[in-house]
Amino acid sequence: xxxxxxxxxxxxxxxxxxxTVASETVYEGHIWDVRRDEFELAEGTGxxxxxxxxxxxxxxxxxLDDEDRVLLINQYRRPVGMTMWEIPAGLLDVAGEDPAAAAxxxxxxxxxxxxxxxxxxxxxxxxxxxxxxANRIFxxxxxxxxxxxxxxxxxxxxxxxxxAWVPLDDAVRAVLEGRLNSPAAVIGxxxxxxxxxxxxxxxxxxxxPWPGHPAHR
Numbered sequence: 001x002x003x004x005x006x007x008x009x010x011x012x013x014x015x016x017x018x019x020t021v022a023s024e025t026v027y028e029g030h031i032w033d034v035r036r037d038e039f040e041l042a043e044g045t046g047x048x049x050x051x052x053x054x055x056x057x058x059x060x061x062x063x064l065d066d067e068d069r070v071l072l073i074n075q076y077r078r079p080v081g082m083t084m085w086e087i088p089a090g091l092l093d094v095a096g097e098d099p100a101a102a103a104x105x106x107x108x109x110x111x112x113x114x115x116x117x118x119x120x121x122x123x124x125x126x127x128x129x130x131x132x133x134a135n136r137i138f139x140x141x142x143x144x145x146x147x148x149x150x151x152x153x154x155x156x157x158x159x160x161x162x163x164a165w166v167p168l169d170d171a172v173r174a175v176l177e178g179r180l181n182s183p184a185a186v187i188g189x190x191x192x193x194x195x196x197x198x199x200x201x202x203x204x205x206x207x208x209p210w211p212g213h214p215a216h217r
Contacts (some may be wrong), residue, residue, distance in 0.1 A: 058136075061087055064168070075160065076084075085164075118206035119200065119205065122213065
């Protein structure tokens with residue numbers, strides 16, 4: 001392995017174009033598909049083949065109230081057979097919808113809440129070795145309730161959602177003790193705990209560009 005010294009400003013993930021030899025959809029699903037790509041890392045090195053999930057991406061919302069509590073919601077997740085404490089989240093499955101607008105919509109739909117102040121908390125890829133899914137977590141503060149006549153009617157697994165306001169420090173402790181496993185919740189809670197050190201002043205505006213999402217480059 002070639003281990004190098006880098007300047008602090010060089011510590012950033014970057015897009016990297018490689019020559020695509022062939023690409024096809026090998027499975028079409030209800031929400032996402034599986035694509036098979038053949039590509040070259042460098043000219044003349046021979047083609048590699050990889051299957052991966054093509055995913056529309058998602059947004060999540062870390063809701064923080066004036067008492068330094070976060071909102072966690074409990075929902076059943078079939079693939080892992082667990083009910084999990086999570087933060088409000090949803091797919092970017094509305095054509096042309098801005099990520100910040102999608103976050104506001106998901107907060108209203110899943111938690112019956114709205115917020116006055118928004119910032120980008122952290123960006124991440126769920127599993128970059130097997131999926132194109134990009135997830136942006138927003139920090140939402142200045143919380144209020146959605147008017148009763150505009151409440152969203154939840155169905156499916158979402159019909160069972162219930163929530164709890166939890167002190168941020170208690171939620172972080174649950175993460176470190178292995179009691180919380182939802183990736184957006186784990187990442188969002190740890191990021192919020194870190195950002196609190198400077199009063200959240202280092203966070204990016206809600207409309208910050210998102211080059212990590214293939215559709216937003």
